[in-house]
Amino acid sequence: MNIRLFLILSFTTFAFAQNNQFPTAKVDSIVNAIQLPKFPSFQINVVKLGAKGDSISNSKPFFDKAMALCKKNNGGTIVVPKGVYFLKGPVHFTSNVNLKLEKGAKIKFSDTPEDYLPMVLTSWEGTMLYNYSPLIYAYDCTNIALTGEGTIDGEGGRTWKSFKAQEGKGKELSREMNHDNVPLKDRKFGTGYFLRPQMIQFFNCKNILVENVRIENSPFWCLHLLKSESITIRGISYKSLNYNNDGIDPEYAKNVLIENVTFNNGDDNVAIKAGRDHEGRAHTATPSENIVVRNCNFKGLHGVVIGSEMSAGVQNVFVENCKTVGYLKRGIYLKTNADRGGFIKNVFVRNIQLDEVEDCLYITANYHGEGKGFQSEISNVSFSDITCNKASASGIVIEGFADKKIKNISLNNIEIKSAKNAISSTNAENVILNEVFIGEKATIPSAAK
Missing domain, CATH: 2.160.20.10 (Single-stranded right-handed beta-helix, Pectin lyase-like)
Structure with a gap:
């Protein structure tokens, strides 16, 4: 000793x-300052738009159409009923939208990297850069939610898992760009650099709710709260045991409540971060x-x-x-x-x-x-x-x-x-x-x- x-x-x-x-x-004052999102009464069911919960048909076009209809109506709720919905590519949020997965519903994402191009502005281990889109991505949004008793499956255990052994070149380059203050517009990664995307990322967002959903099989970090504030995460559960499967990563985040979460993930349960080095x-x-x-x-x-x-x-x-x-x-x-x-x-x-x-x-x-x-x-x-x-x-x-x-x-x-x-x-x-x-x-x- x-x-x-x-x-x-x-x-x-x-x-x-x-x-x-x-x-x-002090805790009470923080919790009281957090605002839950509010949504218009408009609702749209993805099945009515043509999505099929058969685990085979590509339902991404119908999720995109639902998001576009919500934007046209200044927001609303996208209902995903029971079934397994295969998406060849990401879901990109707009403001004032609740993506609600009903009990028995599962969103199963493609594990083909090209499906997550074009690249978006994101962050990788504390350095801002352009990379594959997170599977669920919200940028510069207000009043957004991911709710219900359904499951989000990132299919991270095959192709994405193989990226881990090949990420060294991209990781080191990202850190060099950080230290050398390379302009953000020149930090382009994606194909050939093997930096896995986050499962869910809310970037520069406000008034966020993630409630009751189940997160499985993420490619990389599961839930990344980047430069966002007024956030409530509650009642969610995990089974995500791949490399670097952090459960929740608040980064440059403010006013965050994480409660009643059942973790079972392959890295840190909650990892609080705030950027890297220079x-x-x-x-x-x-x-x-x-x-x-x-x-x-x-x-x-x-x-x-x-x-x-x-x-x-x-x-x-x-x-x-x-x-x-x-x-x-x-x-x-x-x-x-x-x-x-x-x-x-x-x-x-x-x-x-x-x-x-x-x-x-x-x-x-x-x-x-x-x-x-x-x-x-x-x-x-x-x-x-x-x-x-x-x-x-x-x-x-x-x-x-x-x-x-x-x-x-x-x-x-x-x-x-x-x-x-x-x-x-x-x-x-x-x-x-x-x-x-x-x-x-x-x-x-x-x-x-």
Whole structure:
């Protein structure tokens, strides 16, 4: 067990200790500021337009026609009844539209990459660029929703899955363009670069609702909330176990509520991001902020993650009343490195039940040991009322830099029943522990023999 904790009893420490209670009033104010979308009364059923739920016929033209009719009527609801609807290409939203998948309905997307051309403006691992269209894509829209008890199937397990081994060239080029400030119009990828599209992306949108639908088999990230605000994600479920199948990725996002979600995906459940490296640091006016995650069931790689692409900053994140329904590698994971810059601050996590993990709570400023020159600021993080049955590696890890220490970390009422390593804390200031138990609780000392 490696323990190096810096417990400094100063006024600032005392103030943080006294004021790090979970800020329920702040959470309430964020939730109250989020607006649900509103829609005109117009409705159109895709079957009445000619779509066939036979899993074979191409229904994309009829979904496109439904969207065009909604636009003509200033919005409305597109109803998808029971059946399996095969789409050779993406769904592109317009404003004021609710795409409603009734119980027993499934949208099954083609896995032919050419079906997602022409390219659209999007983002890939924190860098803005032109690439294949996300399968469901909304750009610059207001009042949009994806609702109902149906399923969205991205068919990501074959062709798209094969892209993973071939993405290196495109990935490295995108990062070079980011670092070199290449004009956005020249960042064109698509065919030959093997950068997989997101399943669902809302980009520069406002007043968004995703409710009750099931997400399966995504090519890449499942639900990407990019430069959007006033967002409600609730009651959805997952079975998406391909490479990089993050569940929900808020990026440069503001005022987000994620609740009552049942995760089962092949990467992070919730991954809060804010751009990468030079490009992200140029957008510090739009950090990801005011994000509430509550009453969720975690299953996948990690539960809630901040980073590692967070260069514009992440602040005011509130996670509460969540539990695992299976193994996680890490429960709560804050990660950045010396390429990123930016900040992570004002993170409050409480009432989390974890079963078996590799690491329970992990904060690192040196993710993958990469980068130089742009160390991030990590401060004001509170963990309380957290239980974990077993950590096969470490219970609690905090890793800062000697010249950029992690500051103001509060750990209150933490119980980890078993851990190979209890606590590893390096280059941290004002780390406060209260009622922290790792391993068996000590009781009354035994008497001398």
